[in-house]
Amino acid sequence: MAALGNFIKIVGWIVLAVTELWGFFLCLAIISEVAGFWGIVAALIFGPVTFVAAPLYAGFAWGIWFPFVLCYGGGIAAAILIAIGGAISRE
Secondary structure (H helix, E strand, O other), rough: HHHHHHHHHHHHHHHHHHHHHHHHHHHHHHHHHHHHHHHHHHHHHHHHHHHHHHHHHHHHHHOHHHHHHHHHHOOOOOHHHHHHHHHHOOO
């Protein structure tokens, strides 16, 4: 069972990496649309703020909730998979 738990944890980490990287580039695209080149520069300097604010802005201002679901839902799904894998591998 430890192998199954480790496999689920690896899948969780892959889900986290893919969704968060995709979400970050999507956030940069949102910032680029709103603020242009200098917005991207500022977004890269203030990365965590970008990751929080851009999906919320796209959802409330444009009505597009996919970035929010991708960034936050992907993190939640990955955390659940990692927790389940950890619980299984401890048996």
